[in-house]
Amino acid sequence: MRRLAPLIILYLMLAPESALAGPQEEGMSAAEVDQLSAEVAAQLRCPVCRNQSVLESSSGLAREMQSVIRERLAGGETPKEVRAYFVGRYGDWILLKPEPKGINLLVYLLPAAALLFGGVLLYYRIRRWTGATAPGPTASLAGLEVPDAEPTSADAAGGLSEEEEEWIRQQIGSHG
Amino acid sequence: MKRFGRWLIPILPIPALALLAFGLTRNVQVLPSAIVGEAAPEFHLETMTGDSLTLAGLDAQVVVLNFWASWCIPCRQEHPALVRATEVYDDSDVRILGVLYQDTPAGAERFMQRFGGEWETVLDPGTRTAIDFGVYGVPETFFIDADRRIAYKHIGPLSWEILQTKVDSLLAVGGA
Numbered sequence: 347m348r349r350l351a352p353l354i355i356l357y358l359m360l361a362p363e364s365a366l367a368g369p370q371e372e373g374m375s376a377a378e379v380d381q382l383s384a385e386v387a388a389q390l391r392c393p394v395c396r397n398q399s400v401l402e403s404s405s406g407l408a409r410e411m412q413s414v415i416r417e418r419l420a421g422g423e424t425p426k427e428v429r430a431y432f433v434g435r436y437g438d439w440i441l442l443k444p445e446p447k448g449i450n451l452l453v454y455l456l457p458a459a460a461l462l463f464g465g466v467l468l469y470y471r472i473r474r475w476t477g478a479t480a481p482g483p484t485a486s487l488a489g490l491e492v493p494d495a496e497p498t499s500a501d502a503a504g505g506l507s508e509e510e511e512e513w514i515r516q517q518i519g520s521h522g
Numbered sequence: 523m524k525r526f527g528r529w530l531i532p533i534l535p536i537p538a539l540a541l542l543a544f545g546l547t548r549n550v551q552v553l554p555s556a557i558v559g560e561a562a563p564e565f566h567l568e569t570m571t572g573d574s575l576t577l578a579g580l581d582a583q584v585v586v587l588n589f590w591a592s593w594c595i596p597c598r599q600e601h602p603a604l605v606r607a608t609e610v611y612d613d614s615d616v617r618i619l620g621v622l623y624q625d626t627p628a629g630a631e632r633f634m635q636r637f638g639g640e641w642e643t644v645l646d647p648g649t650r651t652a653i654d655f656g657v658y659g660v661p662e663t664f665f666i667d668a669d670r671r672i673a674y675k676h677i678g679p680l681s682w683e684i685l686q687t688k689v690d691s692l693l694a695v696g697g698a
Binding site for chain 1: 553555556557560624648649650652653654655656657658659
């Protein structure tokens with residue numbers, strides 16, 4: 347699962363890309379160009395309004411940018427090439443969703459890493475709260491040792507008292 | 523685990539706070555430009571008098587390309603600096619060229635009549651040249667060197683001092 351997580355994230359990030367690539371080179375209908383240019387315009391930041399996309403903005407510049415997008419797509423460029431044109435002019439800033447490369451990768455990977463870390467932390471907390479001591483295949487996850495498996499650390503972590511442990515040993519002894 | 527957690531919880535918010543502090547100390551008005559240092563995009567535009575003009579056709583050592591509009595209030599502020607530049611510098615050294623941004627020729631003429639002076643302005647139908655230069659709004663000025671690379675970009679109204687400093691530094695490099 348640890349190996350799969352980054353792959354799943356990468357797939358999710360790249361999926362719209364692959365969905366968009368393809369038909370534009372063979373000549374599209376006007377409706378297809380409109381549809382595709384709306385998709386590209388929705389991904390670009392309006393330089394005037396800044397928090398709106400080129401598609402949503404009603405500023406003069408955004409409208410002209412929409413025309414440029416439409417012209418370039420109709421001229422045979424791929425959505426990726428059209429985006430690259432604007433990035434070449436305005437920098438990565440123009441993309442509402444940053445490209446998953448370099449330091450931008452942090453934006454995509456940190457939440458997943460935090461979730462994973464939180465999950466692992468919660469797992470061990472819950473194990474300790476419920477007083478589970480059974481070692482087994484779940485004894486290690488994500489390369490971390492389970493402290494509860496060691497009697498000394500279980501004591502330190504507020505696990506079973508000595509009386510309780512003695513009582514458990516007696517129970518086990520009487521059955522075995 | 524518990525010892526680790528005791529350290530971790532106070533440490534965890536530090537990167538987030540550092541990022542927040544970094545973000546808050548940045549000037550949001552200063553926008554990145556991907557185009558400074560790059561070759562200036564070629565353009566083929568018409569002047570207000572109907573002449574055709576291209577960047578490649580300009581033989582001046584330094585080209586100062588100023589995007590402006592008659593409706594732009596800061597453009598009035600920088601107007602005297604640009605007028606002065608046309609008077610101080612020889613055309614073969616420095617070419618001051620205005621690009622009209624989302625405006626009508628009639629508006630530009632009224633502006634020139636009202637504020638006096640005149641420098642050559644080209645029309646930019648469809649804002650294509652402005653988008654090619656990654657313009658966010660007006661006024662924006664591009665200082666293009668002898669190799670037709672964008673050496674500097676100035677956002678906001680120009681002062682004579684800024685204009686002179688930048689032009690002279692480019693003349694010094696080119697004229698050596």
